[in-house]
Amino acid sequence: MNSQKVALADCNSFFCSCERVFQPQLMNRPVVVLSNNDGCVVSRTDEAKALGIQMGAPYFQIKDFCKRNNVAVFSSNYSLYGDLSRRIMKILAEWVPEMEVYSIDEAFLSFTGIKEEMLTDHAQKIRETLLQYTGIPVSIGIGPTKVLAKVANVVAKKNKLSTNCVYNLFENKNEDNILRKFPVEDIWGVGRKTAQKLSFHRIFTAYDLKYSNDKRIERTFTRPIRNIVKELRGQLCMELDLSAHDKKQIISSRSFGKPVFKMEDLQEAVAHHVSTAAEKLRKQKSIARAILVFIQTNAFKNTPQYHNSATITLLSGSSATNKLIKSAFCCLQEIYKTGYEYKKVGVIFMDLQKKSETQLDLFQMHDSAKDEVLMQVLDHVNATEGKSTLKFAACGIDPFWKMLSKMKSPNYSTRWGEIPKVNQ
Amino acid sequence: MTAVSLQKPENKKYKSKPFQNVQVPFYLTAVSCGFPSPAEDSLESPLDLNEHLISKPAATFFVRAKGESMIGAGIFDGDLLIIDRSRTPQSGNVVLAILDGEFTLKRFKKIKETVLLCPENEKFPPIKVNGNASFSIWGVAIHCIHKLT
Numbered sequence: 151m152n153s154q155k156v157a158l159a160d161c162n163s164f165f166c167s168c169e170r171v172f173q174p175q176l177m178n179r180p181v182v183v184l185s186n187n188d189g190c191v192v193s194r195t196d197e198a199k200a201l202g203i204q205m206g207a208p209y210f211q212i213k214d215f216c217k218r219n220n221v222a223v224f225s226s227n228y229s230l231y232g233d234l235s236r237r238i239m240k241i242l243a244e245w246v247p248e249m250e251v252y253s254i255d256e257a258f259l260s261f262t263g264i265k266e267e268m269l270t271d272h273a274q275k276i277r278e279t280l281l282q283y284t285g286i287p288v289s290i291g292i293g294p295t296k297v298l299a300k301v302a303n304v305v306a307k308k309n310k311l312s313t314n315c316v317y318n319l320f321e322n323k324n325e326d327n328i329l330r331k332f333p334v335e336d337i338w339g340v341g342r343k344t345a346q347k348l349s350f351h352r353i354f355t356a357y358d359l360k361y362s363n364d365k366r367i368e369r370t371f372t373r374p375i376r377n378i379v380k381e382l383r384g385q386l387c388m389e390l391d392l393s394a395h396d397k398k399q400i401i402s403s404r405s406f407g408k409p410v411f412k413m414e415d416l417q418e419a420v421a422h423h424v425s426t427a428a429e430k431l432r433k434q435k436s437i438a439r440a441i442l443v444f445i446q447t448n449a450f451k452n453t454p455q456y457h458n459s460a461t462i463t464l465l466s467g468s469s470a471t472n473k474l475i476k477s478a479f480c481c482l483q484e485i486y487k488t489g490y491e492y493k494k495v496g497v498i499f500m501d502l503q504k505k506s507e508t509q510l511d512l513f514q515m516h517d518s519a520k521d522e523v524l525m526q527v528l529d530h531v532n533a534t535e536g537k538s539t540l541k542f543a544a545c546g547i548d549p550f551w552k553m554l555s556k557m558k559s560p561n562y563s564t565r566w567g568e569i570p571k572v573n574q
Numbered sequence: 575m576t577a578v579s580l581q582k583p584e585n586k587k588y589k590s591k592p593f594q595n596v597q598v599p600f601y602l603t604a605v606s607c608g609f610p611s612p613a614e615d616s617l618e619s620p621l622d623l624n625e626h627l628i629s630k631p632a633a634t635f636f637v638r639a640k641g642e643s644m645i646g647a648g649i650f651d652g653d654l655l656i657i658d659r660s661r662t663p664q665s666g667n668v669v670l671a672i673l674d675g676e677f678t679l680k681r682f683k684k685i686k687e688t689v690l691l692c693p694e695n696e697k698f699p700p701i702k703v704n705g706n707a708s709f710s711i712w713g714v715a716i717h718c719i720h721k722l723t
Contacts, residue, residue, distance in 0.1 A: 174712070175675030237632040283633035283659050285712070562635075569636045572655075572670060574643040574679040574693070 154386045155261035155292065155320070157273060158299040159242060159280075162287045162307065162315070164255035165193035168234050169224050171285035172562040172570055180221040184209050187407060188225050188556060196310075225555035229537075231255075233563045237284050245276050250390040258296060258390050266320050273316040293319040296388045297381035300338035301328065301356060329382070332356035339378050344371075356382060397434065402427040403496020409448070410492045416445065416482060421544035423497045424478045428471040429532070431499055432525060435506065437467035437517075438499035441474060443481035448493035458485040467503060470521040471528065474499075475544050536565055627717050633660035635713065637670065637677075644668070644679055646694025653720045655679070657713035668715040673701070674708055679715065 161167060165183035170176045180197035184190065191198075191207045201219055203212060209223075216223050235254045242249055248260040264272055273290040280288050289310070291302025298319055305328060306317035319325055335345035337356055351366065353359050360382040367379055377387040402423035410416060420443060431438055441464070446457035460481035468474055478497055517525075531540040538545075560568035628634045639653045647668055649655070655670075663669050665684040670677060671691055680691035680701070689703040703709045 174672040174677065174710075177675065177708075240632040283630070285659070566636075569638055569654075570677065571638045571640045572677040572679050574639055574641040574649065 153262065154294055155264060155266075155269065156294065156296050156299040156386075156390070157246075157259040157261045157269075157290050157292045158252075158296070158303045159257050159259060159276065159288050159290045160303050160307070161238065161255035162289055162310075163193055163195045164235075164286070165224075165226060165231055166195045166198075167286050168227075168231050169222070169559055170195075171234070172230075172559070173222075176222050180219065181224070182216070182221060183224045183226050184557070185226060186404060186555075192226065223557055225558040227555075227558050227561065229561045229564050230559065233561075234284055234286060238280060238286060238288075241280055241283055242276065245272075245279070248390055248392055250392060258299065260390055261292060269320055270316055270318045273318065274314065277315055287315065289315040289317075291317050291319070294384045295381035295386045296390075297338055297378055298325075298384065301332055304332070304336060326357055326360075329357040329360055330355055334359055337378060337382075339374060344375060347371075397430070398502060400427045400430050400438070400499040400502070401496060402430075403444070403494060403498075405494045406492065410495075411488075411490070413482075413486055413488075416486060416492060416495055417479060417544065418546035419495045420478050420482050420497060421475050421542060422546070423495070424475045425471050425538075425541055425545055427497055427499050428469060428474050429529065431469045431502070432529060434502075435504060436502045437469045437505050438474065439464050439467040439501035439503060440499070441477050441481060442498040442500060443478050443485070443495070444498075445482070445485060445492055445495045447490050451491070451493075453491050454489070456487060456490045458487075460484045461500075463501075467501075468517050469505065470517045470525055471542060472521065472524070473517065475542060479544075536561075536567075627656055628658075630658060630660040633713075634658050639679060639718075643693035643695050643698045644681075647681065647718075648720070649679070649694075649715075649718050650720060653718050655715045656717040656719070658716045659713040661714040661716070663711045663714050670712040670715060672708075672710050672712055673703065677712065682711065 163181075166181040169181060169183065178197065180201055180203075181195045182191050182198050182203060183193040185192045188209055190209055191203060191205060191212070194203050194205065198221055201215075201221065203215075203221070215221075231254060238255075239249075239251050239257060242257055242259065246259040246261070247263070250258040252258055259276075261269055261272065269292050273292060277288055277290055280286060289303055289306040291299045291304070291306050293299040293302045302317040302319045306313045306315050309317070319328075322328065332355055333345075334340055334348050334354055334356060335342060337359070340348070347370075348354075348359065351362070351370065353362055359379055362379065364379075367376055380387045404419075404423075406419070410419070424441075440461055442459055442461045444457070444459035447453060447455050449455065462477045462481050464473075464477060468477075528540055532538065560570075562568060562570050624631070635657045637655050637657055639649050639651065639655055641651060649668070657670050661667075663682055665682060667682050668679065669682040670679055671682065672678075673691065678691065678701075680693055683690040683692055689709065691701040691703060693700065
C-alpha cells in the first residue's frame with residue numbers, strides 16, 4: 151500500500167525574485183543574478199531565458215548583450231536571499247506537519263493525509279500565501295515520491311500559465327506521457343555522467359528508466375540510481391529528512407580575482423576565511439578541533455602547478471577567531487611555497503563538537519574568559535552594524551582579493567541603514 | 575567563567591607562586607545562602623516591543639518614509655514604518671502601494687469599483703487609479719515609529 155504524498159515547493163528564479171520584491175519596477179524586465187565575484191549567471195528570470203541567456207554564462211561574454219537588451223544585472227546578495235528563504239521556510243512549516251528544507255529555495259513537504267482531491271487546492275493556497283507574505287513566486291509539484299514530485303515541479307515551472315504553478319501527478323491519469331517527454335538528465339539525482347552512461351544503455355527519458363530492465367540496472371548502476379527507478383515507479387525510497395542538523399564541517403574558501411604570489415596576501419585571505427567560518431561555528435554553538443588549510447594554483451592555466459593542504463589538531467577545540475587564525479597560519483606556513491601563482495585558498499573546520507558537550511581534561515585549555523567576551527562583542531557588533539565592521543587586523547584593511555560585487559543590492563530586510571525608502 | 579590557578583611543581587615540591595599558567599575550569603553551581611527573594615515566584619519576562627508591534631514576523635518588513643504627503647496620518651519624513659504583508663488591505667488602511675513600478679505610501683480607499691490613493695496633506699491631490707495603470711498593494715502599514723528626540 152502506498153498512500154504517501156510528497157510535494158516539492160521550489161521558488162521561481164529565486165535570487166532574481168528576491169531582487170524584484172524590493173524593486174517593483176523590475177517586475178516585467180529581464181533580470182539576472184551573478185555568482186560570487188560577478189563570474190557567471192546563477193539565476194535568471196523567464197524574460198532573461200527568453201532572450202537566450204544561458205545558466206552559467208560568463209558575465210564578460212554577455213555584458214554588452216545585457217546592456218543592449220535592458221537586462222537588470224545584480225551581484226549576488228546572500229544576506230537578502232537568506233532572509234527571504236528563512237521567512238519562506240517558516241511560513242511553509244505552518245502549512246504542513248513535516249518538511250525537509252532541501253536548499254535555500256526548495257523544500258519537500260509531506261502531503262500525506264491530505265485527501266487526494268484536495269491536494270492541488272492545498273498547494274495553491276500555500277503558493278498564494280507565500281506570494282502574498284514574501285512576494286516570492288513558487289512552483290509546487292505533487293507526487294507519490296520525491297523523484298516524481300520533482301518531475302511534477304519541473305512540469306509546473308515549464309507551464310506556469312496553464313498550471314498556475316502547481317502540477318499534481320495524482321490528477322494525471324497518464325503519468326507516463328509526462329515521463330516520455332522528460333529527459334533522463336533532468337531527473338533529480340541523475341548527474342551528467344550518469345545520464346551519459348544511461349544513454350549507452352539506450353535510456354534517454356524518465357519513461358525509459360522507469361521501464362528499464364531491473365537486472366541490467368542492478369548490474370550496471372549504483373544504489374542511488376536503483377532508488378530513482380523505484381521512485382519513478384511510485385515506491386517511496388527516500389524519506390523526508392526532517393532533522394535540522396548542525397553542520398559537520400564548515401568550509402570557507404574562494405578563488406582570487408587575480409593571481410596571488412606572496413605569503414602575506416595568502417595570510418590575509420586565510421585570516422578572512424577563518425573569521426567567516428568561526429562566526430558560523432559560534433552561531434551553531436560549536437567548537438572546532440581540527441583545521442585544514444588548502445592552497446592551489448589555477449589548473450586551467452599553463453603555469454607551474456601546486457596544490458597542498460595541511461591539518462592541525464586543536465587539543466581541546468576552540469571557537470575563538472584569534473586562536474583559530476594562529477593555528478591556520480601554522481598550516482599555511484607548512485604548505486606555502488614561493489614562486490607559484492595561487493588561485494584559491496580555503497579553510498575547513500572539522501571535528502566539530504557542541505560546546506555544551508565538550509568534556510575537559512584536567513590540563514586542557516578552554517577558550518579563556520577574555521576570548522569569550524571578545525568573541526561576543528565581535529559577533530554583536532558585526533550582527534548589528536554589518537558584516538566585517540569589526541575584524542582582526544590579520545584580515546587586512548582593504549583586501550585586494552576581495553569579492554567583486556559591484557552590482558549588489560542593499561540588504562533591505564536585514565540592516566537598518568539599508569531598509570527601503572518609500573515616497574509618500 | 576571561573577578558573578582556579580594551580581601551582582606547577584618546581585623542584586618536585588609544590589611551592590606557592592602566583593600567576594601560574596595552568597588553568598583548571600571550576601564548575602560548581604552557585605550555593606544559595608540567606609533568604610530567597612520574595613519576588614522569585616512572580617518573575618515575568620520583560621516586555622518585548624516586537625511582540626507588541628509585530629504579529630506575523632515572517633511577513634513583516636520595515637521601510638522608511640520620505641516626503642510630507644501623509645503628515646495628516648501622523649507619518650513624517652524619516653519615520654520608520656512597519657509593513658505587514660499578511661494583512662488583506664481594507665479600504666481605509668494606510669498601504670504601501672506600487673503604482674507603475676514605484677512605491678508610494680497612501681491611504682487606500684475603495685469606493686465601489688474605484689480605487690483611490692489618498693494623501694493626507696492638503697497640498698497633494700488624491701490619485702485615482704485607472705484601469706490600465708499597473709497597480710498592486712505591497713503591504714499594509716500597521717505602525718509608524720516616530721522619533722521624538
